[in-house]
Amino acid sequence: MAGSNPNAKPMDLTLKVWRQKNKDAAGQLVTYPVKGISPDMSFLEMMDVLNENLLRSGEDPIAFDHDCREGICGACSLHINGRPHGPERGTTTCQLHMRHFKDGDTITIEPWRAAAFPVHKDLVVDRSAFDRIQQAGGYVSVNTGGVPDANEIPIPKTIADKAFDAATCIQCGACVAACKNASAILFVSAKVSQLALLPQGKVERQTRVENMVAQMEIEGFGACSNTGACAAECPVGISLENINMLRREYISAKATSENF
Amino acid sequence: MNWFTKTFSSTVGRKIVMSITGLFLCSFLVVHLIGNLQLFKDDGGEAFNIYSHFMATNPIIRTMEIVLVLGFLFHIYDAIVLTRKNKAARPIGYADSRPQENSTWSSRNMGLLGTVILVFLIIHLWNFFVPARFGGLDGVVIENVEYDNLYLKVVQSFDIWWYVAIYVISMVALAYHLIHGFQSAFQSLGLDHKKYTPFIQKFGYAFSVIVCAGFAVIPLYFFFLK
Ligand code: HEM
Ligand code: SF4
Numbered sequence A: 001m002a003g004s005n006p007n008a009k010p011m012d013l014t015l016k017v018w019r020q021k022n023k024d025a026a027g028q029l030v031t032y033p034v035k036g037i038s039p040d041m042s043f044l045e046m047m048d049v050l051n052e053n054l055l056r057s058g059e060d061p062i063a064f065d066h067d068c069r070e071g072i073c074g075a076c077s078l079h080i081n082g083r084p085h086g087p088e089r090g091t092t093t094c095q096l097h098m099r100h101f102k103d104g105d106t107i108t109i110e111p112w113r114a115a116a117f118p119v120h121k122d123l124v125v126d127r128s129a130f131d132r133i134q135q136a137g138g139y140v141s142v143n144t145g146g147v148p149d150a151n152e153i154p155i156p157k158t159i160a161d162k163a164f165d166a167a168t169c170i171q172c173g174a175c176v177a178a179c180k181n182a183s184a185i186l187f188v189s190a191k192v193s194q195l196a197l198l199p200q201g202k203v204e205r206q207t208r209v210e211n212m213v214a215q216m217e218i219e220g221f222g223a224c225s226n227t228g229a230c231a232a233e234c235p236v237g238i239s240l241e242n243i244n245m246l247r248r249e250y251i252s253a254k255a256t257s258e259n260f
Numbered sequence B: 001m002n003w004f005t006k007t008f009s010s011t012v013g014r015k016i017v018m019s020i021t022g023l024f025l026c027s028f029l030v031v032h033l034i035g036n037l038q039l040f041k042d043d044g045g046e047a048f049n050i051y052s053h054f055m056a057t058n059p060i061i062r063t064m065e066i067v068l069v070l071g072f073l074f075h076i077y078d079a080i081v082l083t084r085k086n087k088a089a090r091p092i093g094y095a096d097s098r099p100q101e102n103s104t105w106s107s108r109n110m111g112l113l114g115t116v117i118l119v120f121l122i123i124h125l126w127n128f129f130v131p132a133r134f135g136g137l138d139g140v141v142i143e144n145v146e147y148d149n150l151y152l153k154v155v156q157s158f159d160i161w162w163y164v165a166i167y168v169i170s171m172v173a174l175a176y177h178l179i180h181g182f183q184s185a186f187q188s189l190g191l192d193h194k195k196y197t198p199f200i201q202k203f204g205y206a207f208s209v210i211v212c213a214g215f216a217v218i219p220l221y222f223f224f225l226k
């Protein structure tokens, strides 16, 4: 069992971290040693330790994204040892624990790499491209007024389950980071599927898929080559089925919508 | 741009074109392989020469040939457009990257595999198609009718070891292209369901291996047994 082990010995590690002053500066990997890391620490706590060391020696701490540290907000990122969110499947970086590394390991830490996700500083990338895709159609229009009764609209359990699975996407961008083409299609397809499956979302389903795909192209993400890397690295297990659903939505919208 | 050109110039639309042309090219492979099986007949090439004469002159085949060329052109054109767009989507790569953990080699190297196929295609057409179609072959008389002796050209070509090597290597590349490509094409069309996707995946794998092995066996047969 991978539980906590009070006898586990602290580890000494070598970190190679991408440092970049700002958007326009050239960056490089900088090597930092860290000592006495507990295997019970999360990866981000290990980064905190490094940053405290840096602050104490008067250096600029490493910028990285984080918020909930519970695996639900999608703020954390980091490409760790060649993989988004590190070596464990189904795990965000904040939920990755140091017990998955060994004493003496060298760990390479890089930001998500995509033209559509420019580096802001160090390991922080600008993921607002996702927000703009979401704004292009990832919503359901509702009237203001009285709160509708819960469960007023019947939805079959299988459909509700599928929509819920798609809705678990936390918008972290690991799919883009993993894809050799930096394609955003897994993210976009999760949003398209979630809403197209539900009765409330069916009203806008044609314009939604057309507009979200169009925005995805404008942002400069690559095409989908069906490698499956995105789903394999997605921390919440968004499935490839969503991508195929997006394609069916797209084909049917293009063939029948009023958009010319 | 109107809705039609807009649709087919999006990345999703271009993959639809690639998948349809790719599957069409797969159907061509089947026809081509079945025709080539006549090379195994022990008749000094009679059946094969009559067959290739038919292929070069029949109006339906000639029409399909134009469709085939268009299929290749659209497939290759969109392959180039998408591969360039995909490269541009990640201008700065990772210092450390372990894609083998999340995807197959062939799925990540379709452009490379396609380029090998394209180079092969040029060599192949230059050697067989151009002389068969535009002249340059010796004649042979079969039952008082004069035919082009394409069979002789086959025998002569596959007597050269490096020529045989090019064929075998290219068929390995084609096999890997199709091991990913065949099932990928159905996904690009949104055709995915737990009822039939497992079948498509198994069928695609068997198709790729059998068809490409079938093509690769021909030069090996002539080199070692003729
Ligand atoms: C007999 C020859 C060929 C056959 C049967 C074939 C078949 C296929 C099929 C079925 C696909 C999958 C399409 C999809 O994922 O929707 C594909 C993808 C691809 N083909 Fe071909 N192909 C052939 C030749 C070529 C050539 C000559 C090139 C390049 C110059 C090429 C480049 C590509 C590329 C780059 C992809 C992947 C596109 C992507 O997923 O991003 N292919 N091919
Ligand atoms: S699909 Fe998965 S990897 Fe992509 S943004 Fe959503 S949660 Fe992250």
Ligand code: FES
Binding pocket: A065, A066, A067, A068, A069, A070, A071, A072, A073, A074, A075, A076, A092, A093, A094, A095
């Ligand atoms: S910090 Fe919220 S998911 Fe990792």
